[in-house]
Amino acid sequence: MWSNHINYDGIMRTHQLVLTWIEKQLSDGRLSVGGRLPAERTLAEQLGVSRTSVREAIRILEAMGVVRAGVGSGPEAGTVVISDPTAALGSALRLHVATQHLPVSDIVETRILLESWAASRARADAPELEQAAMLLDEMDAVEHVAQAADNFLALDVRFHLAVADAAGNAVVSAMMGSLRESIQGYTARFTANLPDWDATAQRLQAEHREILAAIRNDDGARAARLVAAHIEGYYQEAGVNPAGEGPARPR
Ligand SMILES: [Zn+2]
Numbered sequence: 001m002w003s004n005h006i007n008y009d010g011i012m013r014t015h016q017l018v019l020t021w022i023e024k025q026l027s028d029g030r031l032s033v034g035g036r037l038p039a040e041r042t043l044a045e046q047l048g049v050s051r052t053s054v055r056e057a058i059r060i061l062e063a064m065g066v067v068r069a070g071v072g073s074g075p076e077a078g079t080v081v082i083s084d085p086t087a088a089l090g091s092a093l094r095l096h097v098a099t100q101h102l103p104v105s106d107i108v109e110t111r112i113l114l115e116s117w118a119a120s121r122a123r124a125d126a127p128e129l130e131q132a133a134m135l136l137d138e139m140d141a142v143e144h145v146a147q148a149a150d151n152f153l154a155l156d157v158r159f160h161l162a163v164a165d166a167a168g169n170a171v172v173s174a175m176m177g178s179l180r181e182s183i184q185g186y187t188a189r190f191t192a193n194l195p196d197w198d199a200t201a202q203r204l205q206a207e208h209r210e211i212l213a214a215i216r217n218d219d220g221a222r223a224a225r226l227v228a229a230h231i232e233g234y235y236q237e238a239g240v241n242p243a244g245e246g247p248a249r250p251r
Contacts, residue, residue: 014053039078086178093179119215138155140205
């Protein structure tokens, strides 16, 4: 029984009991992706908690991308275990960046850490590199309209995700995917600081193509150096010091 494994000290809130029980089922392999949680009433009786507590726990797990709550009855009903870490991590990171507790300069350093590692490990024949090359062509074709920089940067972040995916590490991919919105958010905010967007876009594209070429030539060390310089260069140009205090105030 669960009570043999969990030390209930009277402080834990009842929905946390349900969360702890489900986590234990997952880590023990008794529940896995595609599996279903017991019915709400069964779970409440088994754990000796209210159905409200079970519902609260399931709502939390849903927000974390761990389950999809089911409706109705029949074999397709019930709460199913899923695995969608990227969406949940992404919205959590975006919110914490919004509260200013995750400094942009720290996101920059994290990007350099993850992306230079990924560039050094990306396989020269990874199918994700085809997608990365297509994204570069799309960036070249971005129309000169008012939101050109935003359109470009949306494709730019997808290029970086594709390169990270080419390393074939599911955890690094999930972390990069979760940073996506934060990256897009602050890079777009900094375009106001750039003296000449067209010149910046051309330079970024030249760097992207060099990164891709280094990976395709199986030169991981060069690809890693280039991607780090590419990320740092943009922040410096936008008036941000990656090692320092964060973004310059927009003028
Ligand atoms: Zn880029």
